Amino acid sequence: MPNPTPVHISQYSKRTAVAYRYGSLAIAGIGLIWAVIFAAMGAWVGVAMEVAVFATGLVIYQLNLRGHNTFGILAGQAALIAIATTMGLFLDVPTATAPRVSHLYLLVVAALGYLNYQREKSRAQLALIGLCLMAFIVLASAPLTSPQVVMPEMVRSAGTWINTTIATAMLAACIHAMQAEFVRKDKFGRDLMAGLWNNEFQLVYQPQVDLSHATIGAEALLRWNNPQRGSVSPMEFIPQAEKFGLMVAIGSWVLEKGCYTLAEWGKDRHFQHLRLSINVSASQLMHEDFEVLVGNTLVKTGADPQRLILELTESVLVTDMELVITKLNRLREMGITISLDDFGTGFSALSYLRRLPIQQIKIDRGFVQDAVRTPRSASLVGNVIRIGLDLDQDVLAEGVETTEQHALLAKLGCTQFQGYLYDKPMALPDFEKRIENEAQRPSPKIAALGRVG
Numbered sequence: 391m392p393n394p395t396p397v398h399i400s401q402y403s404k405r406t407a408v409a410y411r412y413g414s415l416a417i418a419g420i421g422l423i424w425a426v427i428f429a430a431m432g433a434w435v436g437v438a439m440e441v442a443v444f445a446t447g448l449v450i451y452q453l454n455l456r457g458h459n460t461f462g463i464l465a466g467q468a469a470l471i472a473i474a475t476t477m478g479l480f481l482d483v484p485t486a487t488a489p490r491v492s493h494l495y496l497l498v499v500a501a502l503g504y505l506n507y508q509r510e511k512s513r514a515q516l517a518l519i520g521l522c523l524m525a526f527i528v529l530a531s532a533p534l535t536s537p538q539v540v541m542p543e544m545v546r547s548a549g550t551w552i553n554t555t556i557a558t559a560m561l562a563a564c565i566h567a568m569q570a571e572f573v574r575k576d577k578f579g580r581d582l583m584a585g586l587w588n589n590e591f592q593l594v595y596q597p598q599v600d601l602s603h604a605t606i607g608a609e610a611l612l613r614w615n616n617p618q619r620g621s622v623s624p625m626e627f628i629p630q631a632e633k634f635g636l637m638v639a640i641g642s643w644v645l646e647k648g649c650y651t652l653a654e655w656g657k658d659r660h661f662q663h664l665r666l667s668i669n670v671s672a673s674q675l676m677h678e679d680f681e682v683l684v685g686n687t688l689v690k691t692g693a694d695p696q697r698l699i700l701e702l703t704e705s706v707l708v709t710d711m712e713l714v715i716t717k718l719n720r721l722r723e724m725g726i727t728i729s730l731d732d733f734g735t736g737f738s739a740l741s742y743l744r745r746l747p748i749q750q751i752k753i754d755r756g757f758v759q760d761a762v763r764t765p766r767s768a769s770l771v772g773n774v775i776r777i778g779l780d781l782d783q784d785v786l787a788e789g790v791e792t793t794e795q796h797a798l799l800a801k802l803g804c805t806q807f808q809g810y811l812y813d814k815p816m817a818l819p820d821f822e823k824r825i826e827n828e829a830q831r832p833s834p835k836i837a838a839l840g841r842v843g
Contacts, residue, residue: 411454413502413560414466418447420556424549436481443473463506467518470499471525478529488550493529494557496522501564508568579634581616582627586640590616593647594815597824598667598786598808601800605825607665609701609808610648611815612640632673641674642683649693651818656694660829661822667699667729672706676713681720688724695725699750703731711745718747729786733774743781751778753804755789761802762794772802779803 421443428436446469453462474495482492500522507515585591592615595608614622631637648668655661674680688695700721706714718728729750730743743751753774760767771787778785787799790809799807813824 411451413563414447414450414454416447416560417470418444418451421445421447439473439477439481442469446470446473463502464514464518467499467503467506467522471496471518471522474499475525475529478525482549482553484533485546488546490529491550491553491557493526494554494561496526496529498557498560498564500526501561501568505564505568578627578630579636581619582614582631582634582636582640585614585616586636586643590614591640591643592817593644593651594817595666595821596808596815597813597821598665598806599812600807601805603812605812605828606663606806607667607697607699608821609667609669610644610651612644612669628671632671635673637671637673638677641671642687644668645670645684646687646691649687649691649698652693652697653691656692656697660825664825665697665699665727667701669701669703669731672703675702675706675717676710681717684721684726685724696727699727699729701729701731701752704733715745715747722747722749743777748783750784750786752808753785753787755809758787758789758795758799758809759791762792762798768798768802771799775799775803 421440425437425440425444428434428440446466449469450462450466453465474492477492478490482490484490500519503515503519503522507519592613593610594613595610597605598607598609600606612624612628614624614627616622628637631640645668648666652664652666655664655666677683684700687693688698721728727749728747729752730746730748731752732754733751751774753771757767757771757774761771762768775785784806785804786806786808787795787804788808790796790799790807790811792811795809796807796811816824
């Protein structure tokens, strides 16, 4: 499985991050300008409030710059709500010649909150949006005249026009950002579907090896190269494919493509021993016609089901367990091997391991990385291997990157491996070239006999 990308890359587009960054600087600038005006008037209460606005803008900017978008946006919204409400109550009170306008910024904050909620739904964000709208209604409907700073009418009138103009412009920018984000999401879904029709997807193959580093098979990994977007990370497009309901169609393409490859391997004596692992999402597995699709694909391609491995993540365990078991049993009746990927990352793996018709478990890369660092982690990996072997399951360690990790895993009883130590994911011709090169090399036993002679 590919390494996850940072949160600020995977959940926030660069364009949106830049928009938040400049928006926070605009807030800081507004606060600084009014702090100077209030200082010239000697209104130190107003200066304190505007300095708070200035500081809030800078804090949001720094959090955004460092990638802490979620916390930065929520904290910034809370601070701005408090500041706008305080200003509306004690500074920007309505008079006979000038209405209250500072509460207009609350609409901007609410719009920003809604845009953020579309990316990451949370109760905290909903609560801030609700609080923002309530404060806006109160300040817009009630006079609440308790001024702490009395400003000259010229300054008050100019400030009304300036703040109204700025708040309206910022609100329009938020609406534009919403529209751009919705269009971006819709376009992403359209691009995904177009990519499927235009053959923009491809499979790469990462070797799986035995104790002697001989290749026993491969995992087929999906890649997307879009003419406009370039190479798109699976960590970005797979969640979107799930969201738009495209994973079943894309997964069907992967299955058919992989089975055609497996069928071709079966025709060549150099490749007949290879097996191929294909990832299956929970939405694919739970589709009502999944088993029929798999059976039809095997017939259509002529692939040997004994050489096909379907990898499932522990996310399938949160669905209807009895239905999952029924589906997996039907796949097993076809001769297909079932593998549980990223074993140990979920809380329920051990409790269901005996019930699921699984023939292989893949030790999560995180366990593999930690095994060489601490005896406790090594002991945990050893226990996982023993559990798998006791249940008559193959155990494959993924994410192996060093000879030290390989040696430790082998010592603990693991016999199948996958990772950058053996090779990175590669195009099919390169993978097949690797197998041909292996076939031309003498086996260790033959080489040893040659040296003795």
